[in-house]
Amino acid sequence: MSEKSLTTKEYIYTTEDPFFSPLTIQMGPQHPSTHGVLKLNLVLEGEKIIDLEPEIGFLHRGLEKLAESMNYAQVLPLTDRLDYISAMNNNTGYALVVERLLGIEPPPRGKYLRTMVCELARIASHLLWLATHALDIGAMTVFLYCFREREKILDFFEMICGARLTVSYPRIGGVRVDVEEKVLEEIYNFIPYMYEKIEEYEGLLSQNRIWLDRTVGVGVISAEEAIAYGLTGPSLRGSGVAYDIRKHFPYDAYPELDFEVPVGKNGDTYDRYWCRLQEMRQSLRIIKQCIEKMPDGPVCAEVSPDLDMQVFKRAFRAEAWGEKTFIAFLNEGVELVPKGELYSAVEGAKGELGFYLVSDGSGRPYRLHIRAPSYVHISALPKLSRGHMVADLVAIIGTLDIVMGECDR
Amino acid sequence: MKERLREVLERFKVNFSAYIIDINEFRGQTFVILGDGSPIRDIVGFLKTEGFNHLQTLTAVDYLQKSGVPRFEVVYQFYSIDQGISLRLRLQVSEDKPEVESIVDLFPSANFFEREVYDLFGIRFMGHPNLKRILLPQNWEGHPLRKDYPLMPEDKPRDFLELVELKERLGGYGIR
Numbered sequence: 001m002s003e004k005s006l007t008t009k010e011y012i013y014t015t016e017d018p019f020f021s022p023l024t025i026q027m028g029p030q031h032p033s034t035h036g037v038l039k040l041n042l043v044l045e046g047e048k049i050i051d052l053e054p055e056i057g058f059l060h061r062g063l064e065k066l067a068e069s070m071n072y073a074q075v076l077p078l079t080d081r082l083d084y085i086s087a088m089n090n091n092t093g094y095a096l097v098v099e100r101l102l103g104i105e106p107p108p109r110g111k112y113l114r115t116m117v118c119e120l121a122r123i124a125s126h127l128l129w130l131a132t133h134a135l136d137i138g139a140m141t142v143f144l145y146c147f148r149e150r151e152k153i154l155d156f157f158e159m160i161c162g163a164r165l166t167v168s169y170p171r172i173g174g175v176r177v178d179v180e181e182k183v184l185e186e187i188y189n190f191i192p193y194m195y196e197k198i199e200e201y202e203g204l205l206s207q208n209r210i211w212l213d214r215t216v217g218v219g220v221i222s223a224e225e226a227i228a229y230g231l232t233g234p235s236l237r238g239s240g241v242a243y244d245i246r247k248h249f250p251y252d253a254y255p256e257l258d259f260e261v262p263v264g265k266n267g268d269t270y271d272r273y274w275c276r277l278q279e280m281r282q283s284l285r286i287i288k289q290c291i292e293k294m295p296d297g298p299v300c301a302e303v304s305p306d307l308d309m310q311v312f313k314r315a316f317r318a319e320a321w322g323e324k325t326f327i328a329f330l331n332e333g334v335e336l337v338p339k340g341e342l343y344s345a346v347e348g349a350k351g352e353l354g355f356y357l358v359s360d361g362s363g364r365p366y367r368l369h370i371r372a373p374s375y376v377h378i379s380a381l382p383k384l385s386r387g388h389m390v391a392d393l394v395a396i397i398g399t400l401d402i403v404m405g406e407c408d409r
Numbered sequence: 410m411k412e413r414l415r416e417v418l419e420r421f422k423v424n425f426s427a428y429i430i431d432i433n434e435f436r437g438q439t440f441v442i443l444g445d446g447s448p449i450r451d452i453v454g455f456l457k458t459e460g461f462n463h464l465q466t467l468t469a470v471d472y473l474q475k476s477g478v479p480r481f482e483v484v485y486q487f488y489s490i491d492q493g494i495s496l497r498l499r500l501q502v503s504e505d506k507p508e509v510e511s512i513v514d515l516f517p518s519a520n521f522f523e524r525e526v527y528d529l530f531g532i533r534f535m536g537h538p539n540l541k542r543i544l545l546p547q548n549w550e551g552h553p554l555r556k557d558y559p560l561m562p563e564d565k566p567r568d569f570l571e572l573v574e575l576k577e578r579l580g581g582y583g584i585r
Contacts, residue, residue: 057544064529065553069560100436227462227490230518243463243490340435343466343486343497354466356484367554369484371466379521408544 036404110174173304233351239267
């Protein structure tokens with residue numbers, strides 16, 4: 001008996017063991033706890049996961065290919081559809097990479113507004129994460145409470161730019177429209193209210209016996225392993241690594257603001273939960289400073305390109321290769337925008353959201369690659385969940401905070 | 410920070426001078442262009458010992474018809490969380506033999522990135538544990554992010570045609 005328990009601890013597939021009978025089942029893509037169209041091929045022994053293979057791509061829309069035939073300003077609304085829960089962060093990330101390429105500096109008010117809406121979007125995203133994560137584990141009340149506050153933030157977005165989810169509010173060189181003082185005042189009054197509500201969630205969960213049983217020691221990953229597997233954002237900070245793009249590659253108004261990066265210790269589901277709750281408090285702190293320090297002036301740089309930006313017509317030739325296909329050639333002639341390639345990242349709500357942009361001098365991106373945090377996090381799923389129960393898998397998917405729109409692009 | 414990066418680049422030049430085509434900077438980001446057939450596993454292993462522990466991204470670019478260079482370029486973006494320096498490798502890959510050594514054993518996060526590059530560009534990563542399509546269906550034909558991939562397909566997809574055929578066949582038995 002003792003020998004057998006030793007061998008099963010290493011979770012090695014072996015056909016020599018006569019009692020070993022793995023069961024292969026498929027979880028998803030319609031499972032409610034997979035947060036979108038994620039399919040997992042599980043290999044189980046009893047209720048224990050011994051192997052897992054994620055299958056993704058059900059939501060693939062070819063954003064990267066689509067971007068190659070649009071000009072720089074037209075690509076921005078596409079980025080809303082990546083992580084549709086915190087669209088502000090995606091817009092900012094894309095706007096930043098184009099600004100760095102074109103050498104545009106947004107005016108201070110534009111920067112502060114962008115930082116403020118990004119942090120609001122981060123809170124909204126973390127609220128949705130907490131709601132669904134708690135619902136997966138079995139705490140129904142938190143779900144309803146979180147949606148109540150998220151609704152208020154979406155109302156702010158509606159007041160700021162008229163849209164609630166796919167906002168396209170940040171744009172290349174600043175933000176699209178200015179914000180009224182009245183709205184800023186309302187957001188300012190929202191801050192103490194939200195602090196209270198975070199206390200309320202903590203009161204419901206942090207000491208809750210069931211919550212502790214389901215999260216402490218589940219999905220543990222050490223700091224080195226978390227870095228090696230490419231975890232970023234709160235998922236990495238739960239393991240104790242203070243890697244935050246806002247501190248390491250400062251952008252917008254973040255270098256002028258005072259905030260901390262909360263880090264966990266044990267790298268389990270509970271620490272990641274704790275990190276995200278602390279992050280919401282830090283976000284509120286940033287929003288407060290943004291509104292207090294908000295400078296006056298224009299919100300968008302004058303030189304920023306608009307939808308009618310000049311575009312060099314790339315050689316689209318149909319019969320060039322004897323096929324009836326359209327081929328986009330590399331532009332090696334006129335230079336409307338600087339030529340070059342650069343990588344720029346922002347701290348999205350899920351983790352490091354990077355954009356790799358290659359410019360060939362025409363007005364369109366020659367290649368736009370999006371480094372989606374959810375995509376990398378899903379690749380770490382087998383590592384995190386091997387050896388756990390199927391019921392814990394739901395908690396592990398929840399703790400990674402994945403969005404399939406971003407993962408499949 | 411800059412001094413540390415310069416030190417690393419000096420050692421890099423000493424070790425792999427034969428494969429380096431260019432070291433340059435654009436918008437404050439340093440990149441190294443490596444020639445076709447470079448031992449990328451050794452180079453990445455060297456960078457890992459120098460403290461580059463975070464693979465920010467891995468992707469590819471198709472420079473179709475760019476004069477005088479191999480067609481593809483595989484891009485590795487590294488960052489050192491402790492030292493705060495980043496470095497980008499651009500590995501040229503020829504069209505005739507689109508094969509690159511896999512770095513999954515050094516950086517497990519490269520797993521999905523390499524599958525994505527294989528899926529969308531058709532560049533094979535030798536030594537990858539599970540190299541198959543990831544975003545597109547397994548029976549997809551072609552690699553869409555290549556610049557010569559047709560934007561407008563001439564035929565309907567094969568799946569669709571099979572479904573139409575099946576419908577006709579079932580219609581013969583009176584099944585709708």
